[in-house]
Amino acid sequence: MSIKTLYQSKITTAEEAVRFIEPGEVIVFPINPGEPPALLAALPTNQKLTGNSLYRMLPGYPLLETGPEIIKQVSIFLSGQDRKAFSEGFSDLLPNHFSDIPALIKIASPAPVIMAAVSPMDENGYFSLGTSVSYVGDLLKDAKSIILEVNQKMPYTYGEQNQIHISQVTALIENDFDLPTLPEPILNDKDTKIGQTIAELIQNGDTLQIGFGSMPNAVMEYLKDHRDLGIYTEMLPDKVVDLYEKGVITNANKKIYNGKTTATFALGSKRLYDFMNKNEDILMLPCQVSNDLRNIAQLDNLVSVNSTVEVDFFGQCNSEVIGGKYYSSTGGQADFAKGVRMTENGRGIICLYSTAKNDSISKIVPMLSEGSVVSTSKNDVDYIVTEFGKAELRGKTVQGRTEALIKIAHPKFREQLAFEATKRGFLPKKNFFMI
Known part of the structure; x- marks a missing residue:
């Protein structure tokens, strides 16, 4: 099967893509610009989810409103989107050194589900994690499922453990959206x-x-x-x-x-x-x-x-x-x-x-x-x-x-x-x- 044919066979809707996630599985998002907004919004449509966990760091989008018995939301680094939720007991926090995050997530699940926004596929069948290889790169090889949101506006970057081949992908959707940005800081x-x-x-x-x-x-x-x-x-x-x-x-x-x-x-x-x-x-x-x-x-x-x-x-x-x-x-x-x-x-x-x-x-x-x-x-x-x-x-x-x-x-x-x-x-x- 050609790379393009394989790609076409993996395309689906966000609602269909999240149905690959089973109850109790750990879900991991990349940092901020690497988060997949359409897949995030579709997660609650998977009615079979229960006892799942969602790990996020510096989220660019609001937390899900599902209860922790359905999806327990775990922050890897508190910020504006999840600080209040943690203080109210709605979400949890994973203490860590940045270097240890992949190993700590593997304690929660040796085979997590990876959901990420990625760059378009190159001619060799590889997507890039773009802005956010971070802790996700080391989890790819053992992932239970890899579900991607392909975004034309995600930069294609090089590096280590930064590429995902189409053969590794469980499902993908296409969604072009502007990446979250930070305003230029005003220096006092x-x-x-x-x-x-x-x-x-x-x-x-x-x-x-x-x-x-x-x-x-x-x-x-x-x-x-x-x-x-x-x-x-x-x-x-x-x-x-x-x-x-x-x-x-x-x-x-x-x-x-x-x-x-x-x-x-x-x-x-x-x-x-x-x-x-x-x-x-x-x-x-x-x-x-x-x-x-x-x-x-x-x-x-x-x-x-x-x-x-x-x-x-x-x-x-x-x-x-x-x-x-x-x-x-x-x-x-x-x-x-x-x-x-x-x-x-x-x-x-x-x-x-x-x-x-x-x-x-x-x-x-x-x-x-x-x-x-x-x-x-x-x-x-x-x-x-x-x-x-x-x-x-x-x-x-x-x-x-x-x-x-x-x-x-x-x-x-x-x-x-x-x-x-x-x-x-x-x-x-x-x-x-x-x-």
Whole structure:
């Protein structure tokens, strides 16, 4: 049977496609732009579903309204679409390091159902996962069923475990839709100052991992005069396109994936997705490869940039809980915080605003808030950056860390922080008025 004939034999409607899913099976969606909206909407039409689970990360579409006894919805990383549902007990959350997600899903089901939006099939019969190989790539070989939503607007990308052959496909539908996008972040004065400080820590020839959010991405505004930078990251951000066009990114110094920008998912603008389409300079890697400590360790001069919610005097970073409520997840922050320390001349940077709620709350604190979690260990932090500068923690004692962190706290809180540090024994009394 020819590839085209095989393709035609797999085409069906969304309602018919979801009928291949049996009760109790685990269903997995790729990240955000890789989600299949028509198949998602059709899932409740399968009346035989019961005891099923649906795993999603950074969903681009609202959660299903089916009850958890029919489809239990599990978040892999809380965001706007599922944060409220989790806080109300309507959905669940899977704690994880990004690198571990495929293995954790396999515990729930060694043979899950994969449902994904993909690029059109190429002449050899392969679809591409496009923007979102992430944790899905490693699950394909053992999948019980693979159900695809073919979208002409999904970029065809290259990489590892990033292609699906038509012979692997259980069913497919065709549905052309605009991929979810992120608006370009509006940088405030704090972002600008943080971006400038971090950019000063980046040297020509370095390789970058840039995390999620406006603060980490602000640094890319100040790299336009750098040269021969490399990208080895999780999320591919929009600003990469600007740096490519200016000749800043060459990936010339990477010991692995030399000459290639690597990521595990992309989320940004249509301009970014168009840039990725059939671009051989970009390799999309599964997360257990992109975030593998053994791979990260091979990248000399790696700079890892991520954000957090609060930092205590030990250097512990809570990047997930705000006001005692879960707001986000660990993602790959800990993977890279640990991995960058294994590299030659690596630098791990965690950034945050010094305050919250109109400067009424300090985000540098003596101890993490009640109900918080430690996303990044005190032992895995090199630099903390706020709009007031940088604190280098690596190699410093508790007293040294405390003093450095108070110096980059908001000035209105420094005296109180110094008082608390002295009371707790984190600073000697003779240094109290020297902060």
